[in-house]
Amino acid sequence: xxxxxxxxxxxxxxxxxxxxxxxxxxxxxxxxxxxxxxxxxxxxxxxxxxxxxxxxxxxxxxxxxxxxxxxxxxxxxxxxxxxxxxxxxxxxxxxxxxxxxxxxxxxxxxxxxxxxxxxxxxxxxxxxxxxxxxxxxxxxxxxxxxxxxxxxxxxxxxxxxxxxxxxxxxxxxxxxxxxxxxxxxxxxxxxxxxxxxxxxxxxxxxxxxxxxxxxxxxxxxxxxxxxxxxxxxxxxxxxxxxxxxxxxxxxxxxxxxxxxxxxxxxxxxx
Amino acid sequence: xxxxxxxxxxxxxxxxxxxxxxxxxxxxxxxxxxxxxxxxxxxxxxxxxxxxxxxxxxxxxxxxxxxxxxxxxxxxxxxxxxxxxxxxxxxxxxxxxxxxxxxxxxxxxxxxxxxxxxxxxxxxxxxxxxxxxxxxxxxxxxxxxxxxxxxxxxxxxxxxxxxxxxxxxxxxxxxxxxxxxxxxxxxxxxxxxxxxxxxxxxxxxxxxxxxxxxxxxxxxxxxxxxxxxxxxxxxxxx
Numbered sequence: 001x002x003x004x005x006x007x008x009x010x011x012x013x014x015x016x017x018x019x020x021x022x023x024x025x026x027x028x029x030x031x032x033x034x035x036x037x038x039x040x041x042x043x044x045x046x047x048x049x050x051x052x053x054x055x056x057x058x059x060x061x062x063x064x065x066x067x068x069x070x071x072x073x074x075x076x077x078x079x080x081x082x083x084x085x086x087x088x089x090x091x092x093x094x095x096x097x098x099x100x101x102x103x104x105x106x107x108x109x110x111x112x113x114x115x116x117x118x119x120x121x122x123x124x125x126x127x128x129x130x131x132x133x134x135x136x137x138x139x140x141x142x143x144x145x146x147x148x149x150x151x152x153x154x155x156x157x158x159x160x161x162x163x164x165x166x167x168x169x170x171x172x173x174x175x176x177x178x179x180x181x182x183x184x185x186x187x188x189x190x191x192x193x194x195x196x197x198x199x200x201x202x203x204x205x206x207x208x209x210x211x212x213x214x215x216x217x218x219x220x221x222x223x224x225x226x227x228x229x230x231x232x233x234x235x236x237x238x239x240x241x242x243x244x245x246x247x248x249x250x251x252x253x254x255x256x257x258x259x260x261x262x263x264x265x266x267x268x269x270x
Numbered sequence: 271x272x273x274x275x276x277x278x279x280x281x282x283x284x285x286x287x288x289x290x291x292x293x294x295x296x297x298x299x300x301x302x303x304x305x306x307x308x309x310x311x312x313x314x315x316x317x318x319x320x321x322x323x324x325x326x327x328x329x330x331x332x333x334x335x336x337x338x339x340x341x342x343x344x345x346x347x348x349x350x351x352x353x354x355x356x357x358x359x360x361x362x363x364x365x366x367x368x369x370x371x372x373x374x375x376x377x378x379x380x381x382x383x384x385x386x387x388x389x390x391x392x393x394x395x396x397x398x399x400x401x402x403x404x405x406x407x408x409x410x411x412x413x414x415x416x417x418x419x420x421x422x423x424x425x426x427x428x429x430x431x432x433x434x435x436x437x438x439x440x441x442x443x444x445x446x447x448x449x450x451x452x453x454x455x456x457x458x459x460x461x462x463x464x465x466x467x468x469x470x471x472x473x474x475x476x477x478x479x480x481x482x483x484x485x486x487x488x489x490x491x492x493x494x495x496x497x498x499x500x501x502x503x504x505x506x507x508x
Contacts, residue, residue, distance in 0.1 A: 258290030
């Protein structure tokens, strides 16, 4: 009755979806990120916070397969129950395919994630075609559904992204990423560069989507309020290293490391 | 009462804040705190302002990190140590077992009062129609006018926001509830509703630890008291 179980035993057979092991990347003598290790579990949202230059974007580029780390491994479970793949052991083409199908990457600048000369519907539908879908009617139907979900009127399905506002472009990018039903989504400052009122709408949308879809996600942000709203866990980075990690509200409300204390005291209220 | 299971067991818990950016000042709050709470009990934390009542409550929730000791919460029939559990384990314990009622509502943009109250029911798998009905009933009981239900509480008064928060916490009382000043800005009528809600949660078997500024509320809900002042003296002496 009073048996004490190990916290790790509670989730039994579940395994991490992503495992980073001593991931390091250097720019010449300078450290991009160093010795970063963590496990990400299905449905878990991890925030990476720190100031610019802290290495958080470098780390995200390694984790998401864009840049090869100089040392360490990024292991990924492509389908539930499958063996871990070391993504940098894969041939380039397979890694690219994985990045387009099992993962989603939401870039800070929508122009980096969208095809600006292709219609909104085309931007979303293209991902389904990457996955092998060829039925035009079904693709258009799915695209329409996703545009509505990210609060873009279906009537604008044939418009080009450059005719959209910044907030709409970002929502379109999110639809393009989520339509292929990824297991894991990476987001780099998803609300950066948007007006505060537009940010609020996008944040609420992300919050609902992440919860409803049970996504695992890694979100890089310098905005602690964004981290509080969207993430379960935080890693705080400074000079390329993780200086503190834990439950998001605990790290923000009772920070242990000097640098985290500085970060949290520098904002008015989060 | 002693035949009821222990829901909370606190062993040798201490807390010292270290302010690294203010000359590494160390602020001892308390040490060697020990107590347990059984199902159906309401333990009221007593002690002067600054004695560390809120810090202790936050430690029980996993929101503050203890400097030492164990905080065991009964979850699915087994004790889980909140002080050493993984984040995802703490979140799972919070989702189904451990609730925190604060005096402040964290407003999320664009989410209506009714949805805020429905949310914990949906997270526990109650179907949408039943969740809506129970959420509405709870808001009505706390005298929140129905015309406000569909609105996001950002523009509500402090008392209205607090009632939304209380409705959210009591719409499906958790097996373990931590309550921090729930009646701070409520009128007498709503204060009475909160006292009733606490009594009902207790009779359903919730184990409750609370801080109550209002003396009459304190007297009416408490089944036991814990004065944490002497844990503080121990910390100061250390």
